[in-house]
Amino acid sequence: MNIGVLVKPVPDPEQYNTITIDPQTKRLNREGVPSIVNPADKCAIEEALRLKEKFGGKVVVFGMAPPDGREKLLECLAMGADEAVLVSDRAFGGADTLATSYTLVKALEKKAAEGGSFDLILAGNESADGATGHVPAQVGEQIGYNHLSGIVKIESGSESEPSTLTVFQKYENGKNEFTIKLPAVIGVSRDINKPRYTSAMGVIKAKKKPFDIYDTINLEHDKERIGLAGSPTKAGAIFSPDTRRKSEELSGSPEEIAEELVKRIKATGAVIVSGGGCHER
Amino acid sequence: MRDKKIFIYAEDDCGKVNSAYFELLSKACEINKTIEAQDGAPAELCAVAVGAAGEEAMKSLVDSGADVVYNIKGSKLDVYNPSVFSEALTQLCKAEVPYIFLFGSTAQGTEIAPTLGVKLHTGVAAHCVDLRIDGEGAFVQDVPAFGGKVIGEIITPDTLPQIATVKPGLFQVTKLPSKAAKIVSFQPILDEVESGGIVLKEVHIKKRNSLPVDKAEVIICGGFGMGCDENWELLEKVANYFEKSAVGCTRPALDEDWAVDEGTMIGTSGKTVRPKLYIGAGISGAMHHVCGISDSDFIISINKDENAEIFKTSDLKIVGDAVRILTALEKRLSKE
Structure with missing residues (x-):
């Protein structure tokens, strides 16, 4: 089973509180926030590796990023992916999800033409930074494969290589169980698995694995459909929402605090049920 | 026109x-x-x-x-x-x-x-x-x-x-x-559309014992600072004292398996809530959580760390051990 995995380097979500907007330039200041492989994309790699362990084949990771994205793709190779493609060119920059997906589709098609077509394309359901969740659907639609997002479980059934997968999609009231015919694009949620740790051996091996860089010269494309020009949405001003409140402090012993809390709670209109047996919550 | x-x-x-x-x-x-x-x-x-x-x-x-x-x-x-x-x-x-x-x-x-x-x-x-x-x-x-x-x-x-x-x-x-x-x-023309590529086989509706968090008027929400499974039950006990209440969680609490229903996760990748009362216990206040609660009418936060980010978004802050405070609160509520 040949599996392509779409990955994105993102600023570490643990440090989003430190991101600010420069009051003068109105630009984002994310200085000192390191990049990591988008957490949901690591789950996509993990899922791909498990399928490969079962059915054979290869796992190719694709990342569209500036040149320093190379390091993050090496991390994916160290985790166990077989090949990596960095899609990188200044002209790809400023792309919205439609132009990004178009560019990724061109890269997938080029790699498939050179090394065999993909049965399955996995991606993290959304990136931690932009978090649109559009890319799996938009890649699927543009490459012409079946696609589903928000998947929390993939069942591959039989021992031989499947032509259809059973997938479970998280939705508001529970889960939708679908069958999806391959080839397909699937966006996986972080709930799907816990990604493996990288071994030291993995890191050493990663440096010897095939690594391609696609740019506007070697990747066939329509220049009206990449970067800013290919993006129907335009980004305007950015601002930080003000969520500050007065933050009055309550102090004292736990009992004293509890006494005061009950008064304050009643003032909010919350209804206290005596005896604490509210089963019709 | x-x-x-x-x-x-x-x-x-x-x-x-x-x-x-x-x-x-x-x-x-x-x-x-x-x-x-x-x-x-x-x-x-x-x-x-x-x-x-x-x-x-x-x-x-x-x-x-x-x-x-x-x-x-x-x-x-x-x-x-x-x-x-x-x-x-x-x-x-x-x-x-x-x-x-x-x-x-x-x-x-x-x-x-x-x-x-x-x-x-x-x-x-x-x-x-x-x-x-x-x-x-x-x-x-x-x-x-x-x-x-x-x-x-x-x-x-x-x-x-x-x-x-x-x-x-x-x-x-x-x-x-x-x-x-x-x-x-x-009436769209769908003769040419392949409908067998994706087939919805079954809908598994999750039975809930309580209100979904986004419909609750009172939310008792726990984070990583709750420390362990047993402490987590305290949130349920406190929630039981309120009508139209629900227990919510953050991503770390879900990762620890203290909270089992991912549908109760509040924040940018979970639910957005606007209850009358939100009590956050042992929650640091990462931006992705704060975004999901910022429309609440009244926010009370309990955290050991006096510099916890969540305090900035709170109406009432309590610097202290969430488990001790909630235990005292539960005891006090039992007298109502």
Whole structure:
């Protein structure tokens, strides 16, 4: 089973509180926030590796990023992916999800033409930074494969290589169980698995694995459909929402605090049920 | 002349209309005031229902305050299939050319909206937290980034429809004057559409013992600072003292398996809530969580770390051990 995995380097979500907007330039200041492989994309790699362990084949990771994205793709190779493609060119920059997906589709098609077509394309359901969740659907639609997002479980059934997968999609009231015919694009949620740790051996091996860089010269494309020009949405001003409140402090012993809390709670209109047996919550 | 149309996706929710529709309709109505002032005529507000919308759903759409209800019908549309639904909606959009198309950021909305973006080659703004028409008539969509730390304005200047998804729970529902909407049936041509590629086999509805967090009036929410499984039960005990209450959680608590229902996670990748009372226990206040609670009426936070970020977003702060405070609170509540 040949599996392509779409990955994105993102600023570490643990440090989003430190991101600010420069009051003068109105630009984002994310200085000192390191990049990591988008957490949901690591789950996509993990899922791909498990399928490969079962059915054979290869796992190719694709990342569209500036040149320093190379390091993050090496991390994916160290985790166990077989090949990596960095899609990188200044002209790809400023792309919205439609132009990004178009560019990724061109890269997938080029790699498939050179090394065999993909049965399955996995991606993290959304990136931690932009978090649109559009890319799996938009890649699927543009490459012409079946696609589903928000998947929390993939069942591959039989021992031989499947032509259809059973997938479970998280939705508001529970889960939708679908069958999806391959080839397909699937966006996986972080709930799907816990990604493996990288071994030291993995890191050493990663440096010897095939690594391609696609740019506007070697990747066939329509220049009206990449970067800013290919993006129907335009980004305007950015601002930080003000969520500050007065933050009055309550102090004292736990009992004293509890006494005061009950008064304050009643003032909010919350209804206290005596005896604490509210089963019709 | 009323030449602009605002489409609102009316998603089926077990035979009823998903509540996101009514939230979006209220917002569309607000936007429409600006459109009317600028254009001299308001846009037409249109509910868009796909598949076999039942009698109850149709009635609530007709009475919802929309001008038109598009009822898209066809034999392949009886069961939810994202690729067939997207094709049907594409055909309606090509026929009617809506100015704006709004979806709730539900599982369906987040699948269909970006798919339509490709099929109609237009822009899609994701998980919007606000929508407005600016002074120049541009439809401005505020989208969150970096877990909500930053909000960016997005416009789709050259293509139609301007598609946006909006997180359910963000916009308040206002009762609109009922005007008996006109029902328009639309039959897309779906003979060529392959419907076997994706098949919905079964819907596993999760039984809940309590209210979903986004419907609760009181939320007792726990984070990593709760420390262990046994302490987690304390949240349930405290919640039991309140009517219309629910226990919520953060991502770390879910990762620790203290909270088992991912549907109770609050924040940018979970639910957005606006309860009368939110009590956060052992929560540090990462931006992606804070975004989901910032519309709560009253926020009480308990954390050992006096510099915890969550305190900045709180009405009342208690620096202390969440378990000790909640234990004392439970004891005090038992005397009520």
